[in-house]
Amino acid sequence: MGWLSSIWAIIESVLSKYSLVTAFALVAATLFVSGLLSKYLTNGRLHGSALAIFLGLVLACLGGYWTEGTKGLADIPIFAGVAILGGSVLRDLAIVATAFGVRLQEFWKTGVSGVLSLFVGIFVSFFVGALVAYAAGYRDPVSMTTIGGGAATYIVGPVTGTAIGATSEVQALSVAAGLVKSILVMFLTPILAPWIGLNNPRSALIYGGLMGTTSGVAGGLAATDEKLVPYGAMTATFYTGLGCLLGPSLVYMLVMLVVS
């Protein structure tokens, strides 16, 4: 058995050293399997990429379960490259590339509703999050605003919390709320798309502004219709910045006014 484990040691060291290449192979295999599942299990009704993203989340679950880490599958050394391939750098590069070939007029046509959806999306998320926080017994304005920020995105929550001095427990809760949101948006978008008329550039732009979580929107639209990605991504990329701006200022003041 000694020789077997030394062969595995060599394989493991190569897979770890070339972890980005390993990630390419693994992701390709995931897409291949989900393509087969889509064709034979769901008769093509469920999009292959929707299944692939779902499989990705399942793999993240397994990785997190085995390693008790925070980066999903990427905490397993041979799969560390998955975090590079799926990190914000290559994600942003790919998102920008999807805009290639889109005509500028299509953005201007829906510009106003895009801006409106950003503000509505941010305020509704803060409002819902703060309300849930209040119901759960976090009744001071700082905690309510921070958890509300988490319901916006997992970046807005801790940024807002740091600015107004929330406890680290509340900040961790806000990150978790944002994480739940991002995963849920990825998972639910292809399922809910037909019901909410998400099949044209205008509604994609509005959806991006309302949801705001770039990763959720990126995954959700990829699983629904690739052509809609640039529109949703465009508005979503403004959301976190605007949320970080409004959270510790306007929203915090509003929450203080309402609570006191």
Add this chain to the structure above:
Amino acid sequence: MVIYGTGLLAICLLVGVIAGRLIGMSLGLEANVGGVGIAMLLLIVVTDRLQSAGRMSPPTNQGILFWSAVYIPVVVAMAASRNVIGALDAGGVAIIAGVLSVLACFALVPLLSRISAGQETTLPEEER
């Protein structure tokens, strides 16, 4: 050359993110405000200009299209490196706050689409 396309894409992203950080800084934030969106607009404008000037060769296009085509694999990798266990373990408040805000925003998509559609002078298909 293929790398010209990828280089162009890279420059657009870098300029966009730098602009986004500068906007963030001017607002007193340690955040990138719309950098990716700015990069997208930049790419659309620049490639449009180059196309009409006849400077975009098919290989150059390929250098951008490749990254657009690996978008879904990148997103699958992103999903596989999420802290899904952390989100599931976080407890009721985080899960309920996340779920309710998502449902509220989904419900608002058709509403806002209808409002913005109303601004246009032409009637929607089914009302004609």
